[in-house]
Amino acid sequence: MKIIPCLHFVPSVCRLHKLGMLVLVLCLGLSNASCANTPTTDAKILHLINRLSFGPSPGDLEKVKSMGVDPYIQQQLSPQSIPESWSVNQRLQSLSTLNLTPVELLVKYQKQPQPRPRPLNVTQRQTRGRNPQVSPTPQIVETPQRMQPPSSPQKPVKSQVGGRLILTQAVEARLVRGIESPRQLQEVMVDFWYNHFNVFAGKDLTPFWVGAYEQEGIRPHVFGRFRDLLEATARHPAMLVYLDNWLNTDPNSPGSKGKFKGLNENYARELMELHTLGVNGGYTQQDVIVLARIFTGWGFSHPSRLNPAGYNFAFDSQRHDSSAKIFLGKTIAPGGIEQAEKALDILARSPATANHISYKLAQYFVADQPPPSLVKKLSRRFLETDGNIRAVLETLFRSEEFNDPKYYNAKFKTPYEYIISAYRATGIPVKNTGSVLMTLRQMGMPLYGCLTPDGYKNTQEAWLSPDGMTKRLNFATMLSKGNNDKKNTNQDMVNPDQLAATLGNRFSSKTQQAIASNPKNLKAAIILGSPEFMYH
Secondary structure, X not given: OOXXXXXXOOOOHHHHHHHHHHHHHHHHHOOHXXXXXXXXXXXXXXXXXXXXXXXXXXXXXXXXXXXXXXXXXXXXXXXXXXXXXXXXXXXXXXXXXXXXXXXXXXXXXXXXXXXXXXXXXXHHHHOOOOOOXXXXXXXXXXXXXXXXXXXXXXXXXXXXXXXXXXXXXXXXXXXXXXXXXXXXXXXXXXXXXXXXXXXXXXXXXXXXXXXXXXXXXXXXXXXXXXXXXXXXXXXXXXXXXXXXXXXXXXOOOOOOEOOEOOOOOHHHHXXXXXXXXXXXXXXXXXXXXXXXXXXXXXXXXXXXXXXXXXXOEEEOHHHOOOOOEEEOOEEXXXXXXXXXXXXXXXXXXXXXXXXXXXXXXXXXXXXXXXXXXXXXXXXHHHHHOOOEHHHHHHHHHHOOOOOOHHHOOOOEOOHHHHHHHHHHHHOOOOOOXXXXXHHHHHOOOOOOOOOOOOOOOOOHHHXXXXXXXXXXXXXXXXXXXXXXXXXXXXXXXXXXXXXXXXXXXXXXXXXXXXXXXXXXXXXXXXHHOOHXXXXX
C-alpha cells in the first residue's frame, strides 16, 4: 500500500482526508505484532516509557536502559526526587496567576464574587440518559456567554479579561509541564485525576478557578490517599460552583432564603456515580437525596474573609440539615460539617469505589477493556492500603498484565496525548501554547473544556475517526516542518533519523517502506502520521 503521493502537502483538504482514511484503515488493522517485527530496542522499556510518560523524548530510551526499569518506576513514583527542568521553572515563575488562591484570584480579577443563581431542574437530572455522548447534566452546562456577569457594563470587561488571562496561564502551565517536565508520571496522573474529577472552565466563575483547582485540589494528591484527594476536590470552590453544591440548602433551615432555597442533588449524584462508587455501585435514589442533605451548607465565603488554608471553602451551619441520617446502610449521627466527613470516609473506603477506581486506572494504563484479573489485584491493593494511590500504581506497573506484550502499543492516543507526545518526540520547545490549545480545540479536546462531569474518554472508540486522522496528519506535517508555532521562527525541520531513533525504530514494514521511499522533507511527517505513532 503506497501512501507516499498523499503526503505531498501543502495539500488539499481532500488529499488529507484520503490520507486520514488510509491511516484510519491501518490503525484499525494495526496489531502489536506489526510494530514488533524487528525491534531494535528493548520493547519493554519503550512500553514503560510510553505508559509512565507522554512518550519518549530524545535520550529517554538510553536513560532508562542505563538506570534500569525498577529504579525508573520508583523515581517516577516519587517526583520530588526528580529535579524540575530549568526551562519549566522559568516558564512557571512567569505566570502571575498560577499560585494565587481562589480568593486572591477573585479579589484581583473579579469584583463580582457570587455566580448567578440558577434553578435546579431535578426532573431533567433524574431522567438523564446514560449515553456517554450525551451531556449527563445538560441543565448545568453553561455557554461561554454565560460567563459574562449580567449587570454593570464595566464589570463584564474586567471579568472577561481577568478570566481569560487566568485560563490562558493555567493552560500554559499544564502544557509546558506535560511536554518538558521530567516528572512525567506526575503529569500523566494530573491528566488522569483532573479528568476523573472534571470541572468545566466555561461555567460562571470556573474560568477563574480551574487553574487553582488543579494546583491546589489535584496536584498535591495525585500519589497520596484517595480520601484526601476526594475531600480536596469536594471543598474546592471550582467544584462547588461547577456542580452547584454552593446552592445546596436544607429547605427547612434558618438559612433557606433568597437563592438558597432547597436541596441540590447534582454534586451528591456525581460524587457517587463518577467520583467514587461508579454507576453500578449499589446506591439508590434515596442515597442520593440523603447525601445531598449531608452536604447542605457546603459552599464558599465572601472573598473578604480570607482563609489561611488558601481555599475559599466555607461551611454554613444555618443552611445545613443537622439531623441524623442513614447513608448506604450506615448511621450518621446528628451534627454539622463532620457529617460530610463521615460520608466521604464511607465512600472512599467502599469496595465499590476500590473497584471503580481500579477499573479506570487499568483502562487508562493497560487496555480499553482491561483484564478483570488486574482490576481485582488493584482493587485489593486499594483496600489493603486505605486508598494509597502510589501503592496501587506500583502494583499496576509490576503486574504481569501490565507487562504482557499483547498490551504493548494497545492504547490509541487521545488528542491531548498525541499532541504532547509529538512535541516530546521531536524535542521542539513550545513557545506559543495558544496554538497548541487551538489544535486541541480543533481535535475536540480543549484543555479544561469538557462540558460534562464524566470527563473525556480515553478509548479508541471515542477518538479514532477519518476527521480526527486528517487533523492529526495536518498537525504532523506542520510540526515536522517546524512551522507550527509562529513564535518559534528559528525552528528547523525535524530530523527523521533522530525522530525514529527516539521512538525506538519500531515500525511496521509498510511504514518503513513509506519512510524509505519518500524525500527527506516528508519522512518526519510520515513517522508522526504513522499508525504506530497513533498508539502508545
